Amino acid sequence: MKDLIEKEAMAVSEAEVATVRRLKKLLMISTDGSLNLHALWLIRKELGLPDDFRNSVLPNYPGDFTIVSPDTLQLVSKDESLAEAEVEKWRAKEYAEKWLSEFETKYAFPVHFPTGFKIEKGSREKLKNWQRLPYLKPYEKKGVNRVGNVERFEKRAVGVLHEFLSLMVEKMIPVERVSHFRRDFSMEVNVRELILKHPGIFYMSTKGGTQTVFLREAYRRGCLVEPNPVYEARRNMLELVLLGRRNTNSVGCVQELAERCNEGSNELFAGTCDGDWAVSIFEGRDERSPTADVSDMEVQSDEEDQD
Structure with missing residues (x-):
């Protein structure tokens, strides 16, 4: 076990440059380029930072970060080459490989429903329209106004949460820790409700x-x-x-990790719709594929229109 713990520490150290890049992207999402250091410490494992990152990592990048108060990390220089969300890679692939129009892909997200999930005809059309709905992307700073633009405001929150998870080492994080970034990311919504409302994009254990x-x-x-x-x-x-294979105190140190990873192994694509995360517009089951992308929704809608 000691060897494995050392292996993880070495992997974290060797990935420092990539981790710093992700940290810069997080700061670029924030409204003023700053984040609370305690909030960052809470997600250090998810982000891939060592426990002592304040002393072991941040001082190595004076041209990128500065601590402006005892508890605030400020971005010194903004790198425009980083101002692109991870979902844009998927959009570019959909556009190029499936010959879809920019209208269909520019604001769309990958949607993967659990096995047996059924979308009623009317709800599928709503989802299709939602995929096309423009929104202020995570790295755009034009001002976020919820009044009169509730759907776009909430879709921006989906985009921010999607990018936030994309920047995590294991693409998962306790919901409670996300709440520490709501105000900094201008996504002042009920995070849990947002997750439950979009079961094709997020999964909550x-x-x-x-x-x-x-x-x-x-x-x-x-x-x-x-x-x-x-x-x-x-x-x-x-x-x-x-x-x-081990029954020592060191096992207890990784017990939380074991439980979290086990959740992913046993539940994430188990094909169940149990629990309260399945919202009413997606109720029901059928025998179709659990995944649906932009082109799938096009085909399914067209087929139903012909029925």
Whole structure:
């Protein structure tokens, strides 16, 4: 177990440059380029930072970060090359490979419903229209106004949460920790309700009494689609715990990790619609595929219109 813990620490250290890049992107999402250091400390594991990042990482990048008060981290220089959300890669692929129009892809998100999830005809049309709805993207700073633009305001919150999860090492985070960034990201909505309203984009587990949100598209059969060294190191520790090869205090140190990863393995694509996260407009079950992208919705809608 000691070797695996050291392996994780080494993976975190070797990924420092990539982690700093993600930290800069988080600061760029904030309204004024600053974030609370305690809030960042709470998500240090999810972001891939070491416990002592304030002393071991931040001083190495004086041209990027500065601590302007005892508890506030400020971005020194904004890198415009980083001002693109991860979802844009998927949109570009949809546009290029499926010959979809920019109108269909510019503001769309990957949607993957659990097995057996049924969308009624009227609800499918609503989802299709929602996918086309313009919104202020995470790195755009034109002012966020909720009055008179509730749907766009909420869609922006979806975009911010999607990007937030994309920047996490394991594409998941306890819901409670997201709340520490709501005001800084101008997404002052009920985060839990937002997650439950979009089950095709997010998945929320409530195992162990902790609500954890996963980015649904990032997982297949309980594993990350694009694993990284830090994730792999933690996965190895999880496997050791699950195999019961050790019964020492060190196992307790990774118990929380084991529970969280086990949730992802057993539930994320288990195909169940149990719990209170399935909103009413998506009620019902059928035998169709659990996934649906922009082109799928086009085909399904056209087929139903012909019925």
